Each structure stands twice: as structure tokens, then as C-alpha cells.
Amino acid sequence: MRLFQIPQSALLNVVVRVTYRSEWPDGFGARGWKLDIALDDPEIIASTPSPGERINTSVLVHDILDHYVSGFPPSGHRNEAMALIQLGTRTGSDPRPDYEQMVDEDLMHGVVYGESMRSFLPPRVVQLLPLDVISGKETIDFLVNILGHDSLRSMFVERFFELGYRGVPLAQASWNRHGLGYERSTAIGTCLQWLLEEADQLLVNGAFSFGTGFFQIDNQVCQITLKEPLNTAFNKPV
Structure with missing residues (x-):
């Protein structure tokens, strides 16, 4: 595809700044990209442009x-519940495996990111808890004793779905505020994926260890502009 420059005035709707490193100092040595708004969030690991096995975007x-x-902010179980419904709407993926993974790896061990266990639980379940049960681990131990492990696990998965679908009107309103068509999400996602792969390949081929830039997103065309270590841009119609 031929690349061409588009005046920045044509891409005013959404600007998202990103940073690339060949190796992030995060304890994992990850190569990839992060949103600048999440640079200081230790829960957010840099990601490569590779799409998932079940999903066609990264x-x-x-x-x-x-x-x-x-x-929806980039971390926290409630935010991820809502974002995964958006991912499913955009790509056709099933959020259940991701919900089950978060339940098994975090919630069943008493860990909830972004809020307390009590605030995450459905009100009908909170009513079962004594006031002296405070920590997440104490809450899980108590609920396993009265509900059983499998029932509690199923309840958490359904809670993720409940919270996720609550976010649909919030997401639609946010897309509208950004001037983007919610019904364009699939096409915009495919466009951004192509741009990301092009920019990443350029940095990899040049053996660059660091890069900064930003995406500009519009209903008709999207662009990624690299500012460091070189100044260039790729764009593509949606």
C-alpha cells in the first residue's frame, strides 16, 4: 500500500501517545509498546503488535x-470486564476465557485490582459476609465455606459479564464524545493494527531501542507518527 502524508488538521478526533522499547525495565524484559498514560502503571506490561490466537488485533x-x-482506565478488574465486552463487540471474541483466567489467577485468591473485594462482589453476596471479614482472602475463605468453590467461581464469572455489559452505554457515549462512530470500531481496529505493525517493523529493522510517537484516529483515516528516534508517519484509510 502506498503511504502518503495527511495534514494533521484532518486528524483531530483522537490522539493517543505511545512509547516503544526493545526491552522495558519491568522485571520481564518485555519488548513492545505501551500507552503513555500507562507508563507508570506496573500492572500494564508492554505488548508486541502480534494479534492473539483468537483475536485479529493486538x-x-x-x-x-x-x-x-x-x-475505561487500563487497569482494574472492573475496567477490564467492561473493556473485554468491547473487545468482543469489535472482534467477535468470547470474553469468557479471559474472565475465567482472572477469576482463577486473582479473585479466587482474594485479589481484586482497582477496588475492594466487597465493592466488587454482587450486593446479594455481600449480604452474606460478617462485618469482621475484611480482607480479600478472608472473604474468599468464608464464601468458599458457605457456597463451595465451583459455585463461587461461577458467580465471579457471571459478575464479570454483568459488569462488562453495564459498560456498553458508557463506551458508546465515550466514542460519541470523541467524535468517532461506535459502529466503526471493527474497521478502526483493523486499521490501527496495520499501522502498528508497520511502525514496529521499522523500529525492529533499524535495531532501535527506544521510540515515541502517537496515533491519530478518525472515522475515515488513521495515522501513526513516530517522533523518535526518527520522524516519519504512516497512514491508512479506515
């Missing part, structure tokens, strides 16, 4: 469209 595109544009 984690960074998920962070841009299903979190940032949809109005």
Missing part, C-alpha cells in the same frame, strides 16, 4: 480502543 489496539477510547 493488546495495544485493545488498550487504545476498548479502554482509552471507550473511557
Whole structure:
């Protein structure tokens, strides 16, 4: 595809700044990209442009469209519940495996990111808890004793779905505020994925260890502009 420059005035709707490193100092040595708004969040690991096995866009595109544009911060279980419904709407993926993974790895061990266990639980379940049960681990131990492990696990998965679908009107309103058509999310996601792969390949081929830039997102065309270590831009019609 031929690349061409588009005046910045034609791409005013959404600007999302990103940073690339060949190796992030995060304890994992990850190569990839992060949103600048999440640079200081240790829960957010840099991601490569590779799409998932079941999903045709990458984690960074998920962070841009299903979190940032949809109005959900990039960390926290409640935010991820809502963002994964957006991912499913955009790509046709089933959020259940991701919900189950978060339940098994975090919630069943008493860990909830972004809020307390009590505030995350459905009100009908909170009513079962004694006042002296405070920590997340104490809450899980108590509920396993009265509900059983499998029933509690199923309840958490359904809670993720409940919270996720609550976010649909919030996301639609956020896309509208950004001047973007919610019905364009699939096409915009595919466009951003192509741009990300092009920019990433340029940095990899040049053996660059660091890069900064920004996406500009519009209903008709999207662009990624690299500012460091070189100044160039790629764009593509949606």
C-alpha cells in the first residue's frame, strides 16, 4: 500500500501517545509498546503488535480502543470486564476465557485490582459476609465455606459479564464524545493494527531501542507518527 502524508488538521478526533522499547525495565524484559498514560502503571506490561490466537488485533489496539477510547482506565478488574465486552463487540471474541483466567489467577485468591473485594462482589453476596471479614482472602475463605468453590467461581464469572455489559452505554457515549462512530470500531481496529505493525517493523529493522510517537484516529483515516528516534508517519484509510 502506498503511504502518503495527511495534514494533521484532518486528524483531530483522537490522539493517543505511545512509547516503544526493545526491552522495558519491568522485571520481564518485555519488548513492545505501551500507552503513555500507562507508563507508570506496573500492572500494564508492554505488548508486541502480534494479534492473539483468537483475536485479529493486538493488546495495544485493545488498550487504545476498548479502554482509552471507550473511557475505561487500563487497569482494574472492573475496567477490564467492561473493556473485554468491547473487545468482543469489535472482534467477535468470547470474553469468557479471559474472565475465567482472572477469576482463577486473582479473585479466587482474594485479589481484586482497582477496588475492594466487597465493592466488587454482587450486593446479594455481600449480604452474606460478617462485618469482621475484611480482607480479600478472608472473604474468599468464608464464601468458599458457605457456597463451595465451583459455585463461587461461577458467580465471579457471571459478575464479570454483568459488569462488562453495564459498560456498553458508557463506551458508546465515550466514542460519541470523541467524535468517532461506535459502529466503526471493527474497521478502526483493523486499521490501527496495520499501522502498528508497520511502525514496529521499522523500529525492529533499524535495531532501535527506544521510540515515541502517537496515533491519530478518525472515522475515515488513521495515522501513526513516530517522533523518535526518527520522524516519519504512516497512514491508512479506515
